[in-house]
Amino acid sequence: MSDPLLAVSDLVVDFKTRAGNARVLDHISLSVNEGEILGIVGESGCGKSMTALSIMGLIPDPPGKITSGSIKLSGQELVGMGVDDLCKIRGKDIGMIFQEPMTSLNPVFTVGEQIAESVRLHEGASAKAAHARAVDMLEAVEIPEAATRAHAYPYQLSGGMRQRVMIAMALACRPRVLIADEPTTALDTTVQAQIFDLLQNLQDEMGTAIIMITHDMGAIAELADNVAVMYAGSIVEMGKVDNVLSHPDHTYTKGLIACVPHLSTSPGPVRERLMEIEGVVPALTDLGKGCAFAPRCNAVLPRCSSDKPELIATQENHLAACWAAEAEMAE
Amino acid sequence: MSDINTQTKDIIDIQATSSLREMTTMFFRNYAAVAGLILLITILLFVFVGPLVHTTDPFEMVWAPFTMPMQEGFILGTDYLGRDILSAMMAGGQVSLAIGLAAALVSIIIGVSVGAFAGYYGGLVEELLMRFTEFFQVLPTLLFSMVIVALFGASLLTVTLAIGVVSWTAVARVTRSEFLRIREMEYVAAARSGSARDLYLIFKVILPNALPPIVVQANLMVGSAILFEAALSFLGLSDPNVMSWGQVIGSNRPYILDAGFAVAIPGFAIFLTVLAISLVGDGLNDALNPKLRQR
Amino acid sequence: MSDRDIALTVKNLKVHFGGKKSIFGRKSNTVHAVDGVCFEVPAGTTFGIVGESGSGKSTTALAIMRLVHITHGEVTLRDTVLSALEGETLRDARSRFQIVFQDPYSSLNPRMRAGALVREPLDLMNIGTPQEREAKVAELFRQVGLRPEQRVLFPHQFSGGQRQRLGLARALSTRPELVVCDEPVSALDVAIQAQILNLMGDLQKKLGLTYLFISHDLGVVQHICDTVAVMYLGQIVEVADRVSLFTNPRHPYTKALLGAVPSVYGNKRDRRNRVRLQGDPPSPINLPKGCRFASRCPVAEQQCKEAPPMLETHSDGHKVACFLSDRDLSQ
Numbered sequence: 001m002s003d004p005l006l007a008v009s010d011l012v013v014d015f016k017t018r019a020g021n022a023r024v025l026d027h028i029s030l031s032v033n034e035g036e037i038l039g040i041v042g043e044s045g046c047g048k049s050m051t052a053l054s055i056m057g058l059i060p061d062p063p064g065k066i067t068s069g070s071i072k073l074s075g076q077e078l079v080g081m082g083v084d085d086l087c088k089i090r091g092k093d094i095g096m097i098f099q100e101p102m103t104s105l106n107p108v109f110t111v112g113e114q115i116a117e118s119v120r121l122h123e124g125a126s127a128k129a130a131h132a133r134a135v136d137m138l139e140a141v142e143i144p145e146a147a148t149r150a151h152a153y154p155y156q157l158s159g160g161m162r163q164r165v166m167i168a169m170a171l172a173c174r175p176r177v178l179i180a181d182e183p184t185t186a187l188d189t190t191v192q193a194q195i196f197d198l199l200q201n202l203q204d205e206m207g208t209a210i211i212m213i214t215h216d217m218g219a220i221a222e223l224a225d226n227v228a229v230m231y232a233g234s235i236v237e238m239g240k241v242d243n244v245l246s247h248p249d250h251t252y253t254k255g256l257i258a259c260v261p262h263l264s265t266s267p268g269p270v271r272e273r274l275m276e277i278e279g280v281v282p283a284l285t286d287l288g289k290g291c292a293f294a295p296r297c298n299a300v301l302p303r304c305s306s307d308k309p310e311l312i313a314t315q316e317n318h319l320a321a322c323w324a325a326e327a328e329m330a331e
Numbered sequence: 332m333s334d335i336n337t338q339t340k341d342i343i344d345i346q347a348t349s350s351l352r353e354m355t356t357m358f359f360r361n362y363a364a365v366a367g368l369i370l371l372i373t374i375l376l377f378v379f380v381g382p383l384v385h386t387t388d389p390f391e392m393v394w395a396p397f398t399m400p401m402q403e404g405f406i407l408g409t410d411y412l413g414r415d416i417l418s419a420m421m422a423g424g425q426v427s428l429a430i431g432l433a434a435a436l437v438s439i440i441i442g443v444s445v446g447a448f449a450g451y452y453g454g455l456v457e458e459l460l461m462r463f464t465e466f467f468q469v470l471p472t473l474l475f476s477m478v479i480v481a482l483f484g485a486s487l488l489t490v491t492l493a494i495g496v497v498s499w500t501a502v503a504r505v506t507r508s509e510f511l512r513i514r515e516m517e518y519v520a521a522a523r524s525g526s527a528r529d530l531y532l533i534f535k536v537i538l539p540n541a542l543p544p545i546v547v548q549a550n551l552m553v554g555s556a557i558l559f560e561a562a563l564s565f566l567g568l569s570d571p572n573v574m575s576w577g578q579v580i581g582s583n584r585p586y587i588l589d590a591g592f593a594v595a596i597p598g599f600a601i602f603l604t605v606l607a608i609s610l611v612g613d614g615l616n617d618a619l620n621p622k623l624r625q626r
Numbered sequence: 627m628s629d630r631d632i633a634l635t636v637k638n639l640k641v642h643f644g645g646k647k648s649i650f651g652r653k654s655n656t657v658h659a660v661d662g663v664c665f666e667v668p669a670g671t672t673f674g675i676v677g678e679s680g681s682g683k684s685t686t687a688l689a690i691m692r693l694v695h696i697t698h699g700e701v702t703l704r705d706t707v708l709s710a711l712e713g714e715t716l717r718d719a720r721s722r723f724q725i726v727f728q729d730p731y732s733s734l735n736p737r738m739r740a741g742a743l744v745r746e747p748l749d750l751m752n753i754g755t756p757q758e759r760e761a762k763v764a765e766l767f768r769q770v771g772l773r774p775e776q777r778v779l780f781p782h783q784f785s786g787g788q789r790q791r792l793g794l795a796r797a798l799s800t801r802p803e804l805v806v807c808d809e810p811v812s813a814l815d816v817a818i819q820a821q822i823l824n825l826m827g828d829l830q831k832k833l834g835l836t837y838l839f840i841s842h843d844l845g846v847v848q849h850i851c852d853t854v855a856v857m858y859l860g861q862i863v864e865v866a867d868r869v870s871l872f873t874n875p876r877h878p879y880t881k882a883l884l885g886a887v888p889s890v891y892g893n894k895r896d897r898r899n900r901v902r903l904q905g906d907p908p909s910p911i912n913l914p915k916g917c918r919f920a921s922r923c924p925v926a927e928q929q930c931k932e933a934p935p936m937l938e939t940h941s942d943g944h945k946v947a948c949f950l951s952d953r954d955l956s957q
């Protein structure tokens with residue numbers, strides 16, 4: 001592997017709360033290459049969105065703080081960079097799409113103006129050129145009658161259309177990395193499928209690297225190349241999508257796949273009970289020294305509660321942080 | 332249901348903390364609000380306990396007019412009739428605060444009722460009630476209350492009612508907007524499917540949840556009612572037989588150039604009281620906001 | 627199915643919003659949220675309604691609960707015509723049908739303690755003595771997997787899953803014949819979803835409950851329902867039993883909906899070969915006179931645009947509202 005486009009290594013982010021220090025990201029390392037899609041899955045509160053915000057340099061400080069680690073965009077260190085420089089990179093080199101397309105768009109400007117604004121800001125284009133680019137982008141995200149729709153206000157568009165506008169805005173400056181934080185959670189199934197197709201097509205054309213954050217294993221399976229499973233601020237399993245989903249090593253990943261009722265085209269006549277992951281996600285302020293998943297794990301070993309497992313290669317291109325998996329490998 | 336134990340373990344450690352305790356903690360973390368509260372308590376002690384210590388009759392002429400403060404044994408001096416201003420401040424404070432509270436109460440009762448029914452029922456009821464509210468809103472408030480007092484005579488009761496009647500519209504608006512928001516919440520539908528009647532929904536379900544902004548509004552209302560009363564007294568439209576801060580200002584007004592202190596002292600008292608109430612109100616606003624509380 | 631005990635019958639249900647004049651003579655547009663829905667739910671079974679946002683599935687649920695105004699049609703629970711009840715008779719009948727809402731955060735009154743919340747329907751309907759009610763609440767807490775000691779806590783002291791258990795306990799407090807579940811697991815994390823779905827299944831077996839289950843998640847519906855109806859723009863387009871609907875969908879919309887769900891077993895190549903719906907559903911204000919799906923339908927013909935198809939029963943027991951339901955979509 002040559003130098004990855006975006007490399008996060010040993011990133012630690014702490015939040016000060018009333019209940020004590022919460023380590024929201026605990027030594028996270030991941031990387032994306034050009035033209036790749038990395039999926040990040042996990043339950044809410046596992047640190048998926050925090051990872052995205054750290055990369056964007058949007059951790060609210062205080063109470064949050066990047067304690068250690070590095071984030072490199074083609075070799076350039078982003079951690080500790082000044083606000084002005086970071087602003088130039090944000091939006092230009094790294095774009096982001098949020099979950100809720102209505103609240104992420106400014107309701108008093110037309111969508112064309114909003115896209116043009118970001119082009120002008122980052123590329124210093126003239127108003128006319130920026131508007132032309134905005135229309136081009138709206139066409140690129142397959143919005144019909146783009147020239148007319150550029151003059152529409154966000155409330156005049158449907159949820160799916162708004163998310164397309166968000167994507168157009170994020171891609172207007174041709175960023176090298178696009179972070180999509182639950183981009184389709186607020187959308188209908190059929191519209192979600194359209195947005196996935198769109199992301200895939202745009203990526204094929206522009207070669208953008210995409211970090212896709214979701215809780216939907218199905219979306220990961222059908223869109224991502226690599227996947228990182230997060231739990232309580234740590235990556236517990238990472239690898240090629242096909243392999244991780246078909247041969248998961250970590251108990252959490254196994255549970256996450258098995259607890260969802262998967263749609264089948266030939267359901268059996270008898271309903272089976274779903275597998276449950278017992279309990280709830282622990283509070284980040286009182287994680288023990290062992291594996292954070294141990295209290296909910298159904299394959300727990302004595303050492304799980306005392307030592308925190310490290311990510312180790314369990315299969316080819318496949319890492320897992322689980323003592324049980326390690327023991328199985330040793331056999 | 333094997334998950335019960337793990338599920339509840341973390342919850343059962345938490346004692347059933349009442350939301351009241353949380354609110355108190357939140358309130359006392361806000362220093363400005365605590366300062367306001369201390370100030371308010373001091374004023375209340377001065378006004379209600381003070382007369383027990385300092386027993387001079389506020390209406391009695393005890394010395395030469397316009398004795399400067401701290402002279403001849405008069406801590407705050409004497410007014411244009413040679414009456415003790417310290418006694419006047421205490422007696423007047425009782426009246427000013429009482430009118431403030433009573434007038435605020437009147438405006439809360441009218442405002443909450445109008446706002447609650449308008450917000451809950453919507454449609455024609457809302458339209459009629461809100462047009463009615465707007466009618467009161469566009470009247471020049473001071474002029475309107477002057478008309479009421481002038482018509483029905485200047486007594487404590489009419490002054491209180493006059494202030495209440497002209498200032499309830501803000502409460503009605505706040506209440507209505509809260510009701511409009513809360514009536515769409517699922518727990519209201521849940522209560523309705525639990526076969527709740529309209530009045531139960533209005534007063535037992537929606538109103539308690541709408542209270543925070545209303546409490547804050549009420550708090551500010553007390554301050555503005557005190558100012559209002561002062562304004563009416565200043566214009567000579569209050570009961571001449573009852574001492575109030577506004578009346579002290581009003582009666583000493585012609586001599587403001589010779590003996591400014593007689594006007595400045597009650598003015599300052601009003602300023603301090605309104606400030607204290609606003610600070611407390613601000614603190615309450617934060618304490619009653621569950622989003623801020625969870626931080 | 628006809629010889630079975632039918633718990634709920636819905637005949638030609640219509641719910642229209644707006645269309646009224648204000649006193650200043652502004653006339654708002656009429657929204658046809660539910661437009662002629664018919665179905666039957668056999669006692670002790672789960673009837674699912676799936677659809678995207680704006681399909682009218684939630685409005686159907688609320689209309690059956692008598693929480694929105696019924697414009698037209700008949701809702702019958704056993705031998706009681708719910709749609710004809712008013713005032714006190716409606717209040718008395720409410721103990722027989724209860725609802726579980728989607729959002730466990732907004733569906734519980736934040737000012738009431740958990741015990742009082744569960745007891746509220748009993749208090750309001752004057753069922754039993756105060757002591758009996760307390761005992762009943764304790765029993766309900768145990769039934770849904772909570773501890774009776776937790777009665778003194780406020781809703782915000784529970785996790786999302788526990789709150790949904792509270793909602794379920796509250797709904798079951800009056801021993802209802804019908805429980806309407808409006809997206810009961812959509813707001814929960816995947817691991818918690820499994821816990822609640824299993825609990826609902828267990829309670830159904832134990833108490834013989836009849837569920838009307840509203841959801842947009844086809845996997846969940848497939849898992850928990852016995853019969854499934856697919857709604858589009860206020861109408862049912864297809865109804866069939868669970869196995870048959872998912873193995874052999876007949877309506878083009880059902881097929882497209884099934885195809886749009888990303889699958890854990892899928893991959894990038896699978897996704898590209900699926901039928902894609904274009905565009906968004908038309909607005910429920912200006913409805914087309916023909917089939918409502920015609921504008922997005924991949925196989926629509928001239929006849930589809932001229933008259934609306936009726937819901938007809940086919941030989942395999944499917945009820946489908948489509949002129950071309952026998953045709954293969956992939957051709």
